[in-house]
Amino acid sequence: MIRAGLRAVLAADPAIEVVAEAGDGREAVALTLEHRPDVVLMDIRMPVMDGLTATEEIKRAAPGTSVLVLTTFSEDEYVSRALGGGASGFMLKSGDPRELLAGVHTAAAGASCLSAKVAQHVIAGLNRGSARHRDVRLASQHERVTALTAREREVLALLGGGLSNAEIGRRIHVVEGTVKSYVSAIFTGLGVRNRVQAAIVAYESGLIEHKD
Incomplete structure (x- = not known):
């Protein structure tokens, strides 16, 4: 069914x-x-x-x-x-x-x-568990996000909002190839494997507002 x-x-x-x-x-x-x-x-x-x-x-x-x-x-x-x-x-x-x-x-x-x-x-x-472990993880993620460039943080926020590379390129007025370079640098900087993992970091770090 x-x-x-x-x-x-x-x-x-x-x-x-x-x-x-x-x-x-x-x-x-x-x-x-x-x-x-x-x-x-x-x-x-x-x-x-x-x-x-x-x-x-x-x-x-x-x-x-x-x-x-x-x-x-x-x-x-x-x-x-x-x-x-x-x-x-x-x-x-x-x-x-x-x-x-x-x-x-x-x-x-x-x-x-x-x-x-x-x-x-x-x-x-993901936040379930001891408060100490949660605080350590969030602190580590905040440090990694802070280490990104301002442009990379902007791209991360848009990526976390579900936009494709082409849509991000139009939003920030760069070609799609440049966006791919930003995304690759973001993955490396955050230590994540894919866009969804990056989106989770974006939400947890406060780059994206949680909405009902």
Whole structure:
């Protein structure tokens, strides 16, 4: 039923073609390797192989494919693991269908898809634990963000807002190649692997205001 609903939403966009549907995580990995899609929509709770493991397998075998993880607010700890596994973004199962379509296009363009609501809950999950450990982590992130140039911090804030490289370039009036250089420098400076991890740092460091 969930797959049928997703297919109906995606079919409403003529620019999106659904090439395959998987009934379990292992099948999702196999179909990804067969079809090499631009984007995979991955549920966390999948039979045979869970969606988190499947995401990690896909990113190892097909790094050019973006994985959007479907989640609920009750699965924050799983979202954190998916983030570490290379997921490109997170979409709410109960979200607006228009947001899902926008997320697919954003992921296909190589940008992150992290809505403000999901980001807040992810951060809440990451912040669980002892206050001392949380303070140490936040202090370290603040130092890394402060070490970035003013332009890199500007790009980080826009990246955290979900903008693609092309959109960031138009916003700050530079060519896309220059934005890619900024993004690469940001990843190195923050010690992150992808745009979503960078977005989390942007939220936690206060570059982006948390909104309800």
